[in-house]
Amino acid sequence: MEVHVLQAPSRRLSALLGGLTLVVTLSACWPQKAPGLPPGASGLPLTGDISPVHDPTIIMEGSSAHVFSTSQIGEEPGLIHSRTSTDLLNWTRNGAVFSEMPTWASEEVPGVRGIWAPDISYVNGEFRLYYCVSRFGENSSAIGLAVTKTLVKSDPRFGWVDRGLVFRSDSRDEFNAIDPDLLVDKGGRHWLSFGSFWTGIKLIELDPITGKPARDDPKMYDLAQRSSPGAIEAPKMIERNDWFYLFASVEFCCRGVDSTYYTIVGRSESPTGPFKDMKGTSMNEGGGQIFLHSNLDPTGRWVGPGHIAILSVDDGDFAAYHAYDRQAGGRPTLRIQRIGWGNDGWPVAQ
Numbered sequence: 001m002e003v004h005v006l007q008a009p010s011r012r013l014s015a016l017l018g019g020l021t022l023v024v025t026l027s028a029c030w031p032q033k034a035p036g037l038p039p040g041a042s043g044l045p046l047t048g049d050i051s052p053v054h055d056p057t058i059i060m061e062g063s064s065a066h067v068f069s070t071s072q073i074g075e076e077p078g079l080i081h082s083r084t085s086t087d088l089l090n091w092t093r094n095g096a097v098f099s100e101m102p103t104w105a106s107e108e109v110p111g112v113r114g115i116w117a118p119d120i121s122y123v124n125g126e127f128r129l130y131y132c133v134s135r136f137g138e139n140s141s142a143i144g145l146a147v148t149k150t151l152v153k154s155d156p157r158f159g160w161v162d163r164g165l166v167f168r169s170d171s172r173d174e175f176n177a178i179d180p181d182l183l184v185d186k187g188g189r190h191w192l193s194f195g196s197f198w199t200g201i202k203l204i205e206l207d208p209i210t211g212k213p214a215r216d217d218p219k220m221y222d223l224a225q226r227s228s229p230g231a232i233e234a235p236k237m238i239e240r241n242d243w244f245y246l247f248a249s250v251e252f253c254c255r256g257v258d259s260t261y262y263t264i265v266g267r268s269e270s271p272t273g274p275f276k277d278m279k280g281t282s283m284n285e286g287g288g289q290i291f292l293h294s295n296l297d298p299t300g301r302w303v304g305p306g307h308i309a310i311l312s313v314d315d316g317d318f319a320a321y322h323a324y325d326r327q328a329g330g331r332p333t334l335r336i337q338r339i340g341w342g343n344d345g346w347p348v349a350q
Contacts, residue, residue, distance in 0.1 A: 042299045043337040043349075048091040049083060051325065053334040054254075055117040055179075055234070057309040058320040059127070061151045065311065067091065067320065067334060068129065072114035073101065079115045080131060082151075088318070088336060095153070097129065097146060097160050104164045105133045108142045117179045117234065117307065123190070127151060128211050130166065130180035130192070139176035139198055142168040145211050166212050167192070167204065174199045175220075176233075179307075182206070183237045183244075183271060191271050193223060193246070196233035200225025200284070201248055203272060221272045224248055224283035234307040238317075243267045243345060246275045246283065247291060249306035256330025259304030263321065264288030265347060278346060292321065292337075292349050301326050302335060310339070317341075319349060 055070040067083045075081070078096030085091045098115065105112060112133040119130045126147045134141035143166045149157035169177035176196045183191045190206040204218040223246060226232045234249040245267045251260040266275035266283040274282045281287030290296075292305040302323035311318045317339040324330040338350040 042297060042302075043335050044089060046089055046091065046334060046336060048085070049093045050091050050334040051328065052332050053081075053083070054322050054332045055307045056320045056322060056334055057117075057119045057129075058311045058318075059120045059122065059151075060311065060313065061122075061127075064151075066094075066120070066151050068097065068118040068120055069322075069334075070114065070116045070118070071096065080118050080129070083334075091334065097131075098162075101133075102144065102162050102164070104162075105142060105144060108165060108168060109133045109135065109140055111135060119181050119309070121182045121184065123182075123184055123211075124208065125149070128182065129160075130182060132178040132180055132194075134176070134178050138171070139173060140170045141177045142166075143177050143180045143192075143194060147211075163211065166206075167194070167218075175202050179234045181235050181237060183239065184208075185239055185244075185271055189271075191237070193235040193237055195223075195235060197230045200230060200232050201235045201246070222284055223273050223275060224266070224288070226250060226286055236308050236310060237271060238310055238312075239271075240341075241345065243269065244271050244275075245347065246273075247308050247310075248283070248288065249308075250288065253304055253306060255304075256324050257303050257326050258330075259324050261304035261306040262290065262294065263292035263306050263308055265291045267345070278344075289346060291347060292319070294323075296349070302333075303330070305335065317347075 053069045056067045058067050065085045069081050071079050071081045078099045080097035082094040083091045084094045116132050121128050129146045132143045145163040145166050146160045148160045167177050176198045178196050181193045190208045192206050193203045195201040201224040203221040203223050205214045207214045232248050232250045236247040238245050247265045253259050253261040266277050268275045276282050277287040277289040294303045305323040308319045308321040320336050322332045323335045325333045340348045340350045
């Protein structure tokens with residue numbers, strides 16, 4: 001995707017950067033690297049409409065960042081809420097993708113009450129937004145796909161088109177088709193990871209043209225799982241320096257300040273695995289390096305950090321995720337932290 005130049009850095013961001021010299025480029029207008037920040041630093045000082053946000057996904061178009069998140073029927077302004085920012089710090093609500101539940105989704109999963117865990121990418125000249133529908137605690141679930149040429153509402157090319165069902169699971173399956181995540185590898189192959197509880201995180205290959213499975217009965221790869229009750233979900237895979245990194249959330253979300261959610265990561269030389277942690281333990285055997293955890297928050301304010309998305313810009317990588325705010329009764333809130341990369345190739349949240 002083409003990256004455009006931002007017009008000028010904000011005073012707020014200049015203050016955040018501690019008076020560093022700024023050049024008017026994209027990287028100058030995004031938070032800079034901060035040497036000396038300890039692991040578990042409290043993240044960027046976000047303001048604006050950042051709550052409630054659950055299961056965020058993030059992308060940039062032109063000078064704006066866009067976040068999409070989970071929403072339920074009856075939550076204004078619709079399903080899959082959208083927010084925008086021009087500095088990654090101050091966020092504004094910007095409508096929703098759907099005004100109502102797609103007909104196919106209600107037919108595939110009767111009684112569904114929300115659209116969860118969107119994942120957005122820019123491929124083949126369009127923004128592809130994968131999303132899922134399910135009933136809490138069940139694996140009668142489905143993943144769908146919506147597309148638009150641009151995210152700018154004033155552009156005549158803007159307009160979400162729903163392409164319907166991509167993949168699904170039901171009570172006969174040992175997996176749960178929710179929490180989709182698209183990876184396009186350097187070779188141009190498209191991979192969709194997904195999963196929650198049951199037998200963990202799975203992967204299938206997609207057709208790059210349609211954005212749907214490459215075969216009617218796609219081969220499914222096992223990427224990560226945990227022992228009973230199997231609390232692992234929300235995969236996010238990236239490719240960096242000949243490694244594939246798989247992030248996932250473990251333990252329990254959605255309990256406010258009582259949430260035990262946290263984020264782990266493993267890496268592999270292939271998108272199909274095996275993914276291992278620093279000690280060499282496979283994520284299919286309960287392994288995983290801790291990346292985000294409430295115990296690492298020096299403020300003690302943020303609980304249950306998880307369901308991350310990753311934004312890569314010229315200046316580096318950022319993790320967007322939700323956490324539950326102790327100062328707001330456990331309200332799910334958007335959080336963003338820079339990702340630092342050690343000499344050993346492992347990521348650290350800064």
